Amino acid sequence: MAAQPGHTDFQIRAARRDDCRDIARMIMELAVFEKMPDQVKISHQELERDGFGPNPLFQCLVAEVPEGHKSAEGCTVVGYTLFYYTYSTWMGSSVYMEDLYVMPEFRGKGIGKGLMSKVAQVGKRKRCVRLQLCVLDWNTPSLDFYAAKGAQDLTAKEGWHFLRFDGDALDALAEEAPED
Amino acid sequence: MAAQPGHTDFQIRAARRDDCRDIARMIMELAVFEKMPDQVKISHQELERDGFGPNPLFQCLVAEVPEGHKSAEGCTVVGYTLFYYTYSTWMGSSVYMEDLYVMPEFRGKGIGKGLMSKVAQVGKRKRCVRLQLCVLDWNTPSLDFYAAKGAQDLTAKEGWHFLRFDGDALDALAEEAPED
Numbered sequence: 001m002a003a004q005p006g007h008t009d010f011q012i013r014a015a016r017r018d019d020c021r022d023i024a025r026m027i028m029e030l031a032v033f034e035k036m037p038d039q040v041k042i043s044h045q046e047l048e049r050d051g052f053g054p055n056p057l058f059q060c061l062v063a064e065v066p067e068g069h070k071s072a073e074g075c076t077v078v079g080y081t082l083f084y085y086t087y088s089t090w091m092g093s094s095v096y097m098e099d100l101y102v103m104p105e106f107r108g109k110g111i112g113k114g115l116m117s118k119v120a121q122v123g124k125r126k127r128c129v130r131l132q133l134c135v136l137d138w139n140t141p142s143l144d145f146y147a148a149k150g151a152q153d154l155t156a157k158e159g160w161h162f163l164r165f166d167g168d169a170l171d172a173l174a175e176e177a178p179e180d
Numbered sequence: 181m182a183a184q185p186g187h188t189d190f191q192i193r194a195a196r197r198d199d200c201r202d203i204a205r206m207i208m209e210l211a212v213f214e215k216m217p218d219q220v221k222i223s224h225q226e227l228e229r230d231g232f233g234p235n236p237l238f239q240c241l242v243a244e245v246p247e248g249h250k251s252a253e254g255c256t257v258v259g260y261t262l263f264y265y266t267y268s269t270w271m272g273s274s275v276y277m278e279d280l281y282v283m284p285e286f287r288g289k290g291i292g293k294g295l296m297s298k299v300a301q302v303g304k305r306k307r308c309v310r311l312q313l314c315v316l317d318w319n320t321p322s323l324d325f326y327a328a329k330g331a332q333d334l335t336a337k338e339g340w341h342f343l344r345f346d347g348d349a350l351d352a353l354a355e356e357a358p359e360d
Binding site for chain 1: 192207210211216219220221222226230237238262264265266267268269270271272273276278279293294296297298300301303304309310311312313314315316317318323326329330331332333334335336338339340341342343344345346348349350351352353354355356357358
């Protein structure tokens with residue numbers, strides 16, 4: 001995309017297999033910010049297998065800056081979003097943005113907005129009528145960012161709670177399943 | 181599956197294209213229970229197209245009772261669950277249960293548990309490490325049902341809020357996307 005006046009140039013593009021080390025690095029940076037780094041069990045190899053094989057389980061975009069604007073650690077891939085398609089029994093096709101992340105030193109330049117609006121565009125081309133995501137309630141900068149763009153907080157507005165089975169609870173559930 | 185002693189016989193099976201009228205009927209029954217029937221815009225034709233074509237956007241299971249146990253309105257398909265696969269950047273493949281519903285007169289017979297445990301089993305066979313879902317905070321019977329089976333309420337425990345862009349907000353977002 002064209003540079004915004006006074007801002008760092010950046011480009012948003014589909015992620016490639018060889019971006020997976022950068023994506024894995026940023027997944028961990030985001031988890032550290034969200035105070036749950038212990039929950040990250042995935043490696044760049046698994047991202048390569050799951051996202052860049054014959055039946056990809058997700059899609060991913062990255063934001064890249066020119067070499068001359070690379071980060072203090074030498075990174076040029078400085079943001080990403082990972083998303084996939086879901087389905088509403090009320091409305092039909094939807095897109096779910098699992099992650100949206102921009103490295104701290106590159107924030108305030110429109111990169112996060114660029115990544116998210118690209119997900120919206122890609123989703124609309126696939127006839128999606130919703131873009132959904134989850135945010136932690138103490139992450140006020142993100143909540144404000146999404147609200148300013150017109151997102152509704154369905155947990156606050158309608159009372160939706162997000163539930164999870166995993167580990168032993170998931171195993172026990174699966175074992176109780178009726179025979180095929 | 182085998183009948184439970186003293187309970188109505190029921191069978192859980194993959195939904196077929198010709199179940200879509202029953203599924204659409206139950207989607208509306210669930211939306212009425214959730215006090216948002218106005219939000220349902222989908223028809224059985226769209227379910228047929230989206231779920232039973234060459235690239236299905238979701239999977240669906242139904243619970244069926246014998247003719248002799250049909251509902252007051254003459255229905256033998258008395259419950260359903262609709263689910264799809266998602267992806268966690270921390271843990272990998274996950275399964276998301278969009279809907280789980282059993283008609284009121286058939287509750288308390290293990291049908292809901294049978295449908296949900298089948299989703300867990302199908303998901304685990306696909307290497308999913310999580311089964312996730314959303315529930316309304318005033319829907320205490322469902323919250324209690326899921327908690328009794330070991331679900332964690334991540335909204336209560338960690339503060340996750342569920343956000344949505346749709347309508348004009350989604351259109352505006354997509355229009356701001358950088359050029360390809």
